[in-house]
Amino acid sequence: MSDFGNYGGGSMEAKKQQVMDQVRGELALANAQELVNKINEKCFARCVLKPGGKLDNSEQTCVANCMDRYMEAWNIVSRTYIGRVQREAQNMGGGGGL
Template sequence: MDSFSSPSSGSSSHFNSEDFKDQLKTQLAQAYAEEFLETVRGKCFEKCITKPGSSLSGSESSCVSRCVERYIEATGIISKALFSGPR
């Protein structure tokens, strides 16, 4: 028998299930963070960095800060709408 079809005790199965859920949550959080950073990097860089160089100008830095703040706010609004929608 393989590990998927072999019988196991309740506590061992529960531990494995919780461990799997924890790993899945961690992987989803990491994937979300990577996607978030990639999106922000792409959109905010394209919008705010007009003359790439070795450092940001004051206006570029302010623009990036505002862009990231707006993206975080929009993501929060969307998440809230998705997870607190009609039940």
């Protein structure tokens, strides 16, 4: 029988929190992987016009700058989105949020 049938209070809440923490961790990992994949895709296509065995100095500089700009934009969008979700949750009486 599953432990989820046990409504004894503390242990159920602890398990619920553990599952939520695991889901948050998996979401964070998925977001980080998506960020890395998008940076690779976008910056490589933009900066490496003639792929070869190694990047020359201008390609390295371009990739570094592209990565910085992409991460800045990603962070701004993420903060704005999280803020909006939290405000909407508060406005709907949810109180919780991300």
